[in-house]
Structure formats: structure tokens, C-alpha cells
Amino acid sequence: MAIRTATEQDQEPIWALLEPMIRRGESYALPRNMSRVQALEFWSAPGHEIFVFEESGVILGTYFLRANQGGGGSHVANCGYVTAEAAQGRGIARAMCLHSLERAKERAFRAMYFNFVVSTNERAVKLWLSLGFEIVGRLPGAFQHPGNGFVDALVMHKRLRE
Amino acid sequence: MAIRTATEQDQEPIWALLEPMIRRGESYALPRNMSRVQALEFWSAPGHEIFVFEESGVILGTYFLRANQGGGGSHVANCGYVTAEAAQGRGIARAMCLHSLERAKERAFRAMYFNFVVSTNERAVKLWLSLGFEIVGRLPGAFQHPGNGFVDALVMHKRLRE
Numbered sequence: 623m624a625i626r627t628a629t630e631q632d633q634e635p636i637w638a639l640l641e642p643m644i645r646r647g648e649s650y651a652l653p654r655n656m657s658r659v660q661a662l663e664f665w666s667a668p669g670h671e672i673f674v675f676e677e678s679g680v681i682l683g684t685y686f687l688r689a690n691q692g693g694g695g696s697h698v699a700n701c702g703y704v705t706a707e708a709a710q711g712r713g714i715a716r717a718m719c720l721h722s723l724e725r726a727k728e729r730a731f732r733a734m735y736f737n738f739v740v741s742t743n744e745r746a747v748k749l750w751l752s753l754g755f756e757i758v759g760r761l762p763g764a765f766q767h768p769g770n771g772f773v774d775a776l777v778m779h780k781r782l783r784e
Numbered sequence: 785m786a787i788r789t790a791t792e793q794d795q796e797p798i799w800a801l802l803e804p805m806i807r808r809g810e811s812y813a814l815p816r817n818m819s820r821v822q823a824l825e826f827w828s829a830p831g832h833e834i835f836v837f838e839e840s841g842v843i844l845g846t847y848f849l850r851a852n853q854g855g856g857g858s859h860v861a862n863c864g865y866v867t868a869e870a871a872q873g874r875g876i877a878r879a880m881c882l883h884s885l886e887r888a889k890e891r892a893f894r895a896m897y898f899n900f901v902v903s904t905n906e907r908a909v910k911l912w913l914s915l916g917f918e919i920v921g922r923l924p925g926a927f928q929h930p931g932n933g934f935v936d937a938l939v940m941h942k943r944l945r946e
Contacts, residue, residue, distance in 0.1 A: 651857030691900065693806075694928045695813030695937070732934075735923065737899070738853065759921020759939045761897065766856045772894075775857070777921045777939060 625721045628672035628684065633662055635681035636674065639704045640665060647768050649743050650702070651775075654768075665702075673721065675705075675714050682709040685718045687725055690735050699731035699782075715746070719753055727782050734780050740765045741774040755780045787883045790834040790846065795824055797843035798836065801866045802827060809930050811905050812864070813937075816930075827864075835883065837867075837876050844871040847880045849887055852897050861893035861944075877908070881915055889944050896942050902927045903936040917942045 647654040675683035690700035759777030837845035852862035921939030
């Protein structure tokens with residue numbers, strides 16, 4: 623089991639992770655009909671550092687790390703994580719988040735922000751809270767969930783140094 | 785005096801508004817050394833509707849309107865406004881914001897969000913509050929202000945229909 627930098631060869635397994643997440647439309651504010659090309663462009667946008675979680679040669683998760691904003695906001699990191707549906711509940715998201723926090727510290731980011739955590743994504747909210755993130759914003763009705771209608775999105779924050 | 789859709793001919797006056805704002809680095813999280821091309825690409829990104837505030841043939845302000853997120857977040861509008869330094873305090877930002885709220889309602893957006901209002905930009909914060917925006921998030925130390933160091937950024941929200 624290892625978390626490593628993604629390579630060109632990982633595009634297919636990364637798309638295999640992204641596609642069901644995008645089609646469900648429950649956790650990321652992305653068009654549910656996004657194509658493979660659009661999705662990979664989004665995930666691997668300029669300035670994104672991409673990692674994969676690999677176990678016995680199988681990619682079970684991926685995340686990106688980037689500066690959350692430019693200019694005066696570039697000391698803050700932001701990440702997005704996706705875990706294979708079949709591998710959920712096994713601590714892969716937690717392992718990726720811990721890895722990303724270390725990587726963000728290495729890169730001298732002062733904090734990490736999640737801008738838009740869908741409040742009904744309870745597993746994620748609970749996980750981020752358990753890793754020391756705090757809820758610093760609640761955006762009323764900011765996300766239209768396919769099953770639950772308009773639900774809040776959360777802004778979460780963790781300081782990386784004093 | 786009129787607020788109208790920007791045309792190709794407005795690129796030069798729009799850059800004349802953006803450049804001092806970007807070089808000061810006090811209100812938008814953009815690289816302070818951004819080039820003209822980069823700045824106009826940012827302002828006129830795909831999906832942005834661009835307006836200008838014109839008085840006696842002179843462009844004194846500009847704003848963009850866009851969906852704040854894709855997919856499940858596309859019912860929420862987002863705007864950015866810039867007023868000419870020499871014309872500040874004359875109600876131009878207020879007029880543009882009121883215009884954008886009407887335009888957002890026309891386009892059936894359910895709410896407007898500002899994701900990253902620099903807290904030391906007191907004139908803007910006061911203006912948005914006076915127009916019915918509420919502070920729904922405070923991002924500690926999220927902006928490095930050239931004069932004031934690390935300051936908070938605010939997330940502000942206004943509902944456009946019940």
C-alpha cells in the first residue's frame with residue numbers, strides 16, 4: 623500500500639474513480655454529465671499536484687493538492703479526494719488526507735481549506751472534524767443534492783502552523 | 785450613465801480598471817504581477833457575463849456574473865466588481881451590485897455568494913451588508929494583505945427568492 627505521485631499511466635484508473643462520483647452528483651459541485659476529458663482536465667488542472675493511493679497494483683483513491691487562491695491567498699492549500707466506492711470505510715480517505723496535510727506542510731502552506739463540503743456527506747464531514755478541521759462557514763442551500771434537494775455546504779479549515 | 789454588457793471594445797478600459805486593483809493586491813486573491821492577458825482571461829473567463837458602468841462615454845466600473853459552482857452548485861450566482869479608484873465613494877459599486885442582483889434573478893439564480901471578501905476591505909463589507917448580504921463564513925487568516933499581514937476573508941450570501 624502506498625500513496626505516490628500520479629503519472630500519465632494513472633489517467634484511466636483516476637477516471638474510473640472520478641466517473642461514479644461525478645455521475646452520482648452528491649459530493650462535488652460538478653456537472654453530472656462531465657466527459658472523461660473534462661473531468662481529467664478538472665482533476666489535473668494547472669497548479670494541481672496529483673496523488674494516488676495504490677494497493678497491490680490497484681488504484682483505490684486519488685487526491686489533488688493546490689493553492690486555494692492566487693496572490694494574497696496562495697499561502698492556503700486546498701485538496702479534493704476521491705475513494706473507490708468498493709473500498710469505502712477502510713480509512714483510505716483518512717490516509718490520503720493525512721498525507722496531504724504533510725505534503726502541504728512540506729510546501730510551507732499555513733493552512734488547509736475545504737471550500738465546499740456538502741453537509742449531507744456526513745462521512746466526510748465527520749472525518750475532517752476528526753482530523754482537526756473546523757467548520758468556519760455554512761452556506762445555506764448552496765448545493766442541490768439529487769436526493770435531498772437544497773442542502774448546506776460547509777467551509778472547513780485547519781491551521782498547519784502557528 | 786448606464787450599466788451595459790461589455791463588448792470587445794471595452795477590453796482596454798476594463799484593463800485600466802483591473803490593473804491598479806491587481807497591483808495593489810488588497811482586495812482580490814490574484815497574483816500582483818498578473819499580465820494584461822491573464823487579467824482579461826480571468827475577468828472574461830468562459831461562463832462569465834461582463835458588464836460595464838459607463839458615464840459620459842467613460843468606463844468607471846465593471847463586474848462579472850457567473851454560476852458560483854457547476855452541477856449541484858449552479859443555482860448560485862457569484863460576482864466580482866471593480867470601480868475606478870478616482871470614482872470611489874460615488875455609489876458605482878452599489879449600482880453595479882443592484883444591477884447584478886436583478887440580472888441574477890432574471891437568470892433564475894436562487895442566491896448570490898461572495899466567496900472571498902477580504903475583511904479589511906471595510907467599504908465593500910459595509911456595502912454588501914447594506915444590500916442585504918449576510919456573513920455566513922469567516923476564514924481565519926486566509927488573505928495576506930500587503931499592509932496588514934494575515935487577515936480574515938468573509939463568505940457572504942444573499943437569498944434571491946424564497
